[in-house]
Amino acid sequence: MIDALNKPAAAVFVGFFLFVSVLGFIAAHWKRADLDDLHEWGLGGRRFGPWISWFLIGGDLYTAYTVIAVPSVVYAIGAYGFFAIPYTILIYPLLYVVFPKLWSETHKHGYLTAGDYVYGRFNNRWLEGAVAFTGILATMPYIALQLIGMEKVIKALGFSAEGFMGHMPLGIAFLLLALYTYKSGLRAPAMIAFVKDLMIYVVVIAAIIIIPARLGGYGAIFDAAQSVFTEKMVISQGKIVAGIMLTPGQIMPFITLAIGSAMALFMYPHALTGILSASGGKAIRTNAITLPAYSVALVLIALMGYMAHAAGIRTQDPQDAVPQLFLTMFPDWFAGFAFASIAIGALVPAAIMSIGAANTFTRNLWKPLFQPAISTRDEAALAKFTSLLVKVGALFVILFMPTKFALDLQLLGGIWMIQIFPAIVCGLFSRRFNGTGLLAGWSLGMALGTWLSWGATAWTPLTKLFGYANFGIYNGLTALAVNLIVAYCVSRLSPWDQYAHLPGNQKEWL
Amino acid sequence: MKFLIFILGPSLLAIAVPLYNRIEPRLAGFPVFYWYLLLLIPFGSLCLYLYDRGRSDDRRPE
Incomplete structure (x- = not known):
């Protein structure tokens, strides 16, 4: 089981992992408050200033899955995988314009989730339920993907076992995560995010200095990648389209995927949790200005897909490209450090996601349906318990479901998430929408997005509109x-369904 | 007007793919496609910063 284990790498990996687990438990005592109150457990008491928010939101958006998945798409097909970059450029103006306003609305009325806000704004329980349901549905596969990211690096450490034992390290890691999230709430990922980000930046800086130096510079890396892609296209007789530039047919999908993903991102419960825990609109705006530093790191991480080609790494599963690259290019102990940074990068978002989903479930599904008069203490207790369930659920997804299914669900998750965009954003800036209309729009959007993506053998996120070959549009946007x-x-x-409450001075932003 | 330039400007530049979907001229080995995106990130951040500073003159209390 551990014969092939890379011992120096594994030792560093385990050391860092234990270190952040201890931090996770200590976090309960940070900015001390009553953790039996959902505002405290689930939103850190809304007292996170610009710095903490920077790490927390950053840890939320740039996850382990990002570090594995983006370079793996780049490794497999090249420039197309870079749609993640315009996507991360688009999210910050959106964050700047929309979310300080949403923050002040939620703060004024004591809302904790998107569902709370939608109910307060439109007085429609069904719409609240729709928003909550969409969020939880899309979050589950997302957490499962964080686990896949972790499993990739554990495998790269040389750990191999059959069946149940094979999932042991992942199970232990997740048990620790579940326990300290239960105890410390949002404070745990906020504290761990500091360590994780420092580690990721060290890895990225080391990678962009050491790897190009060993591979003959960036020009050589791009050329090597292009020649691998050209060869791939010739061998597959044009079936695989890959290259370091976009082909004409890839341009529209590239653009619409970037726009659609950007609109979906902040609709996820975990992204909202990260934003709403900020101490105010100013902290959010400051973050919209400073968070792009992560995008620069993301470009460099994405380039690792090309570096892997230049280093001569050939793997069947593109998701193994980055771990293999680290093992080839770095000394063992540093590869262990890099893997630890990825695994810890999975813990932060997984914790925030489970908290976001738990808040949403408790406030917007359980409370209105079963226990309208629930006390604040019971509410917090239920949310804590739900966060455990969510994590166990995600673990089961990984243990018993084919990985491909989780990936497909994640893909659909984005398409579903955008469908609550009108309920959240139109309500903030316009009086022209009511709950009935938004609910009707949501239903059709969900149905159409799912139907368009439905394929006989695989789900596809793109549909060619009007039959033009070069006009593939992201289904999320069409829906x-x-x-x-x-x-x-x-x-x-x-017109009979007009709810009077509207956020004050809605013109102030335009 | 300010809103258009500082908030929407960088976003439009980010999705103007035909503008930057090319290789030459390279910069430090990077094809245009890559250095353009890499430079657009701090540029977008700068635009938000300038917009935010302009706003703060007539800042209302939070």
């Missing part, structure tokens, strides 16, 4: 367009 039109029309046609 969103229908969603918005329906929401607007139905809202106009149902």
